[in-house]
Amino acid sequence: MRRHSRKKRKRRSYELRRLRRLYWKKPRHKLYTPYISSKSYFSNGKEYHIKAPVDFRLLENTQECVRFFRLLKSQKKAVSIPNGKKFQRIDLKKVKHIDFSSTMVLGAIIDEMRDNAPVCYCSGRLPDSSKCSAYIRQSGFLDTRYNGHGVPYGQSFGSKSLRIERGQTKLDVQKVLSIVSIIKRTKDHLKVASTTRHYRQMDVIKEICGNAFGWSRAINRQWTLGAKFDKDKVTFVVLDLGVGILDSLARDYWDVLKDLFMNHSEKQVLEGAFLRKYKSASEDNNRNRGLPSIKKAFNDGCVEQLNVLANNVCLDFVNSKKSKKFASNKNKAFDGTLYSWVLTADSFK
Incomplete structure (x- = not known):
């Protein structure tokens, strides 16, 4: 079995300990998603986060978007956290195009995994594209979400x-x-x-x-x-x-x-x-x-x-x-x- 370098093992151990601490400190009355730093950490040589396609328009780039949603629902890249729950990270960083259908499906899947057993929480990064990032906020996707510090994003009027x-x-x-x-x-x-x-x-x-x-x-x-x-x-x-x-x-x-x-x-x-x-x-x-x-x-x-x-x-x-x-x-x-x-x-x- 291929072993990680000592530096990678220490990073992985540190990230997992911090994730568990944040989980136990979360406000119990809020929908809270544990926060993970932007630096990727590894398990068995695989990254935990799931990357969305660059063209994240479900009605235009249907095949790649559906593949992304199926991978997200399968929880194959989820990591276990306390009380038998799971966690996985979504990476929207490179998204250049997005539509309303994709934000709706993504939000529905995240809510379904949160409500289904075993519970799986999700965290992620907004697109680097200011246009796509603004679109996600206006779509209402973040209306019921919280940032890494447990602060709500607030209601969208769009x-x-x-x-x-x-x-x-x-x-x-x-x-x-x-x-x-x-x-x-x-x-x-x-x-x-x-x-x-x-x-x-x-x-x-x-x-x-x-x-x-x-x-x-x-x-x-x-x-x-x-x-x-x-x-x-x-x-x-x-x-x-x-x-x-x-x-x-x-x-x-x-x-x-x-x-x-x-x-x-x-x-x-x-x-x-x-x-x-x-x-x-x-x-x-x-x-x-x-x-x-x-x-x-x-x-x-x-x-x-x-x-x-x-x-x-x-x-x-x-x-x-x-x-x-x-x-x-x-x-x-x-x-x-x-x-x-x-x-x-x-x-x-």
Whole structure:
């Protein structure tokens, strides 16, 4: 077995002792992530931190981003800390491009690992790029995070996120009112008349959330809604880390045989789901009706720039040439479903 130099062994020992001290000193009532210095420390010759891709845009650089998220969830580079918990470091230092979808997925995975057993905390470095660093702050990713000294980053006014846990109960009134408030804030941001109806935009969120409710395998079957307020537009992302649309479809023997003979790819199957060519695996009467209604809302101009990421397929409803199958099997696919769309003033006409 290859041995480390004495200097590296001392550095590793020092970092682990300091990590344990910081862990026991953390405020118990706060969400706190232990801090590690920027100098990397080693175990068995491997670095603990996980490096994000330079192009950290999930909808553009899907394959590399999904690979990064899968590695993060696997906790293969996590180090053990007291009480059977784990810790791993995320390195965003070299990120040059980023989008709202990536920040939403990253935040959801970190929260899921914190809530799941064994508990795994995460710490990391913001990008050196001032533009990307500012984007992360404006996206709301740091709203519930603390720095290395246990001080909260504070609330971002450039975005609004809502985390909903359904379990086996119905969506409560408070959560519904929160969704309505996001839509109303969207109208105010886009300077749309308060009397303008927004039922179609609410229906899109309800239909998407119906799919998230049924198939989320996250803790407490939770899903996340996020909105980022930019100039003249608002970007929405709905995410659930469940089984994905493709795995929730119920294709009978003749459907499978037909897809096989016609050489239908996963991309074509997912496109067919939005045309209601297949049933839902849950066999509920209302299931799988939401997908065609989402597509219809896009065709009617109620939502813009609609993108759907499910399993190993990414659909671009604006430009079908950009739709793609980015993974050859489930071991390299995205665990869950992500919807991304944009609202502008024209969406409410």
